[in-house]
Amino acid sequence: MALRIVFAGTPEFAVPSLVAAAGRNEVVAVYTQPDRPAGRGRTLTASPVKLEALKRGLPVLQPESLKDELARDALRALQPDLMVVVAYGLLLPQSILDIPRYGCWNVHASLLPRWRGAAPIQRAIEAGDAQTGACLMQMEKGLDTGPVLLTQRLDIARDETAGQLHDRLAQLGAQTLADGLGLLRAGMRPVPQPQPAEGATYARKLEKSEARLDWSQPADVLARKVRAFDPWPIAEGEIAGENVRIHRAVAIEAAQLAPPGTVLNVGRDGLDIACGAGALRIRVLQRAGGKQITAADYLNARRDLQARA
Numbered sequence: 001m002a003l004r005i006v007f008a009g010t011p012e013f014a015v016p017s018l019v020a021a022a023g024r025n026e027v028v029a030v031y032t033q034p035d036r037p038a039g040r041g042r043t044l045t046a047s048p049v050k051l052e053a054l055k056r057g058l059p060v061l062q063p064e065s066l067k068d069e070l071a072r073d074a075l076r077a078l079q080p081d082l083m084v085v086v087a088y089g090l091l092l093p094q095s096i097l098d099i100p101r102y103g104c105w106n107v108h109a110s111l112l113p114r115w116r117g118a119a120p121i122q123r124a125i126e127a128g129d130a131q132t133g134a135c136l137m138q139m140e141k142g143l144d145t146g147p148v149l150l151t152q153r154l155d156i157a158r159d160e161t162a163g164q165l166h167d168r169l170a171q172l173g174a175q176t177l178a179d180g181l182g183l184l185r186a187g188m189r190p191v192p193q194p195q196p197a198e199g200a201t202y203a204r205k206l207e208k209s210e211a212r213l214d215w216s217q218p219a220d221v222l223a224r225k226v227r228a229f230d231p232w233p234i235a236e237g238e239i240a241g242e243n244v245r246i247h248r249a250v251a252i253e254a255a256q257l258a259p260p261g262t263v264l265n266v267g268r269d270g271l272d273i274a275c276g277a278g279a280l281r282i283r284v285l286q287r288a289g290g291k292q293i294t295a296a297d298y299l300n301a302r303r304d305l306q307a308r309a
Contacts, residue, residue: 002026003185006080006100009049013166014086016174017107018052021084025181027058028078033089034062066096075099082184084177085139094141102189104139105180107173109166111151112137113200116144121169122162123203126228128220131155132165134173136180138192147192152176159250161230206233213237215260219251219278226280234286239263239271240305244298245286254279266305270295 007021008031021027030053038045046054053060063071075083076099083104085092097104110120111133117123124132133153140146152172156165183190211233213222226235226249235246240263254264254274264272270281286292287301299305 001185003081003181004028004079005181006031006075006078006083007049007053007086008032008083008088008090008092009086010047010089011087012048013109013170013173014049014088014107015052016170017084017086017177018049020174020178021181022056022058023178024185027053027056028080029061030058031061031063031088034064063090066090067093072096072099082181086173086177092139097139097141102184105149105177106137106139106144106146107177108135108137108144109169109173110135110203111153112144112148113195113197115201115203117203118205120203121165122206122228123201125156125160125162125165126224128224129156132169134169134176136176136190145195147194149190149192150176150180159227161227163231208233211236213246213280215273215280216276219254219275219280222275222280223249223251237273239273239282239285240302242302243288246282246284247286247292248284249280249282251275252279252281263305266295266299268296271298271305 003025005021005025005027006029007018007027009018010033018030030049032047032049035044035046037043050060065071072095075096080100082102083100085104086107092104108120110124112135115123131153133151135148136150137146137148152175154168154172180190211229213225213235226246229235230247236243237246238261252272254272258264258274260274260276262274264274264279270283272279272281283295284292285295285298
């Protein structure tokens with residue numbers, strides 16, 4: 001029997017889960033953040049979830065808050081069996097969590113309790129985690145503290161960026177949700193497993209100020225930041241007096257004979273920058289106002305560096 005589902009989500013990450021929820025169920029409403037100004041023209045822009053919902057002919061609701069009686073009455077009138085929440089962007093008070101027959105489920109992009117919070121994908125890469133995954137969680141009032149219904153794991157590739165991992169986890173999260181909904185439709189509701197107290201970490205929101213690379217840090221730390229901060233906020237650093245954005249880089253071994261920030265070598269494989277330990281080999285970068293270019297193309301424009309090749 002199809003479930004009556006209310007879906008709440010906003011960014012691109014939530015779209016595959018909306019598709020999964022709508023597959024064999026009745027999505028009676030889609031909640032998403034109000035349209036926001038975006039782009040250079042600051043034009044009011046609909047969220048990716050809203051666009052997908054409209055494409056499917058689903059009713060869309062965009063309240064500024066879910067804390068008032070009007071919002072509760074609107075949700076109650078929908079008589080949902082379940083509310084599915086994926087990166088919605090609004091806190092759900094207990095009075096909302098209690099309305100759906102089976103409560104509220106959340107798709108979270110980490111192996112809870114590790115990386116609760118706003119930026120689990122980026123923090124996992126930055127920390128050097130070998131694995132991550134998707135959790136289906138029964139929501140409660142605390143931030144990502146609810147019991148876990150289902151978990152699926154995946155390995156993080158050594159050269160994977162946050163953008164690439166985001167896309168894989170969006171699909172994995174949707175599959176995990178589809179598995180949970182299938183069990184619920186079959187009358188086999190997943191058993192909630194309380195999160196262990198040990199191993200809990202918090203994935204704080206990314207800040208633009210984090211983008212600046214400190215060459216005194218070890219090269220492997222900086223290489224992970226480059227991957228974690230792509231596609232946003234994009235790592236930045238100084239190369240022989242010029243500030244550039246760094247999109248691809250790897251850590252290599254190097255003797256510590258030069259101060260951090262020194263250009264050690266340049267060539268077709270990249271530009272090697274001395275770090276606190278080892279060196280960062282930069283392979284793809286971007287000059288101010290320019291497009292992404294390879295290290296070789298960058299060298300063609302920096303005659304002062306060509307002498308070091």
